[in-house]
Amino acid sequence: xxxFNKSKSSKKHTSKSMFARSYTGAKASCLLADFxxxxxxxxxxxxxxxxxxxxxxxxxxxxxxxxxxxxxxxRTNVVGEKGFHFQxxxxxLSRQGELVGDLDAVGK
Numbered sequence: 001x002x003x004f005n006k007s008k009s010s011k012k013h014t015s016k017s018m019f020a021r022s023y024t025g026a027k028a029s030c031l032l033a034d035f036x037x038x039x040x041x042x043x044x045x046x047x048x049x050x051x052x053x054x055x056x057x058x059x060x061x062x063x064x065x066x067x068x069x070x071x072x073x074x075r076t077n078v079v080g081e082k083g084f085h086f087q088x089x090x091x092x093l094s095r096q097g098e099l100v101g102d103l104d105a106v107g108k
Contacts, residue, residue, distance in 0.1 A: 038045055046053060060067045 061071055
């Protein structure tokens with residue numbers, strides 16, 4: 001039966017494919033030689049062009065229906081200014097046992 005008797009050859013194949021796929025973006029090759037990634041944050045990258053990006057975004061939202069719809073979806077999916085608040089609704093089982101009567105090991 002398949003799930004219970006895995007052969008050793010399938011384990012070897014899995015481990016080889018796992019190592020073959022790990023960190024392929026870090027490999028040096030002629031395809032990726034001119035690909036330079038910035039070492040700064042995204043905020044620093046767009047700070048100099050922030051005004052232009054903001055103006056273009058506003059113009060896009062005024063003129064394009066798909067941009068208007070995207071903004072509407074983003075607004076409805078916002079959590080809120082205060083975020084999530086944890087509210088536990090679990091019951092105190094030891095207290096319930098005292099109210100009903102002491103429970104033994106089998107629950108009687």
